[in-house]
Amino acid sequence: MRLLLVRHGQTSSNVERRLDTREPGPGLTPLGRRQAAALVQALAHESVDAIYTSALLRTQETAAPLAEATARESQVRPGLGEISAGDLEMRCDDEAIDLYLGTVFAWSAGDVERHMPGGTDGRTALSRFDAVVEEAAGTGAGTVAMVSHGAAIRMWVAARARNAGVGFVSRHELANTGVVVLSGDPDRGWQVLSWQEQAPGRGTDGSSGPAGAPAERR
Template identity: 65%
Template sequence: MRLLLIRHGQTPSNLGHFLDTSLPGPGLTDLGLRQAAALPGALAGEDIAALYASTLTRTQLTAAPLAAERAIEVRIRDGIRELSAGDLEMRADEEAIRQYLTTVFAWPAGDLARRLPGGEDGAEALARFDAVVAEAAEAEKHRTVALVSHGAAIRVWAAARARNVTVDFAARHGLDNTGVVVVEGSPDSGWTALSWAGTVVPAVTASGVADGGLAGRTLPGPETGPAPAPDQPTT
């Protein structure tokens, strides 16, 4: 099947770079509403069979114009909400953002037990996202499904589940508001990313490693260069 992983439109918290992950969360800015309104046109070439959104307000507002244009319901699922910031909720300082990023990108690198204080661990976060993907795959089989979710959740899930998305690639390639990551495959056979916000994702080599980096091991941080800019992960 084909999955369109769509980040929500711009929110006031995005403008302030806040780690804003709690329910119900903010609505969209005027720009965010325009971004949502542009989605149906941007996805005109996609034959979308089902549309999902998280339990946060911003994803549902983003999905609404697409649902109206396609005359399909929005299926609300908590499993694709943003990765919890825990005790860092609503902080916008560089230290908090780096701690958040380093923790969540440790998960696809194999450290699933790591967690932020007051937050979830990697096993919990990936399991809930996987459950929604599995539901969509069972219901729609080989068709196209759109999931309106959140920046960090999409990037971390793709790094953990798409065979050609390395941790380094996902950490260093942000996802702008209403940016789309396209993957194909199934929960049983695995996933391959076709595009990342319009950028072609490197192919998998014969050794199973994606061209352009070591698969699944590189983390953002002082040892590997700067973490992504603060506007990249903020929910």
Template identity: 50%
Template sequence: MAGTPTNRRTMRLLLVRHGQTPSNVAGLLDTGHPGPGLTALGARQAAAIPDALSERVIDGIAVSNLVRTHQTAAPLAEHRQLEPVELDGFREVEAGDLEMSDRHEDHVVYLETVFAWGGGNLTRRMPGGPYGTEFVARFDDAVAKIASRGWQTAVVISHGAAIRSWTSIRAEGVDLDAMAYTPLENTGLVEVEGDPENGWHYVGMSAGPLGGHVLADELADDPTGESVAEERADAES
């Protein structure tokens, strides 16, 4: 990963997308609580995280209130002997009227909405769901809560659209087009550094599974981690 550390950066956030779920495979916009658990592949993706992060110092682990993040965090938590902190602010961007849709047209609306937020249009609303202002406020609140714990490096197991949208909104140095058009696969990683008061700086992204390409699923129709361009192409085909 490439980055430009500065002296004022005080914390690292390793924002990791959860492992694969049946809804990821089926192409469903499944954002509700408690949500599905992991597939067999998702469990293997989660099991690979401890080795993938073996050279990183980790002070704490946070998860959302959705089942899939707890299951993804479990192998790392056991390996590091850390108790994950649940913060519902790290949950996925609610799909509203698009919930459980498998239509690519709806996937495009969903992704274009979250990346409109990343481009600064926080007053845009997910159809039947939150405004960008509501999403970023609750994600910011969750980040502030883990920052208050004094952790220098935290692993946050969250969700594809939420991670990419929040990073685009809050982190300096993000290429917004790259963030929108690069798929973030299950257990992919986005890294930022900084703090809630002084702001965040983008360090980099490992878009594929942390355990390597062997843990990718090329056939899954995965709406919340997908590239905007690929969903548009599927919608038009």
């Protein structure tokens, strides 16, 4: 299966660098809506058989233009949601962001029993994302687009892809509407084919937020 993991478009919380993870969350900014529209052209060469989103508003708004263009109905799966920030929710200071991303990448490295302060552990976070990927693979679809969130995508790719571990993922940005393309299946594993080469419309009038930023940026 060809798996397209797409980060949602820009939100106001991205601009403010806030760890905003609760449902339903904010909608897209004007730039975010332009990014979502540009995603259609960026993925025009892909034969998308199915589209999945999280239960948060921003992923559904991001997927809407692609769903219309491909005549595919978006399927909402809470398992693609952003990793709950727990006690760090809505904070924007470097200490909170470092602790959040440090916990996420520790899960990818195998420390799945570690808990986000006031939140979930890594085993739970990974298994909920795995379940959606396994569901999609079980349909026999050739190419599946999943619109999810920065930390969730980076965590899962670092844990599950053979050729893109924590070192790579923590150093590389995943901008709003950045696309990670993988090939594989749940049984044989996954390989990253490209990392956000198709990210359209990034613009210069706002941030992509902390969940997609390289670790060394702070």
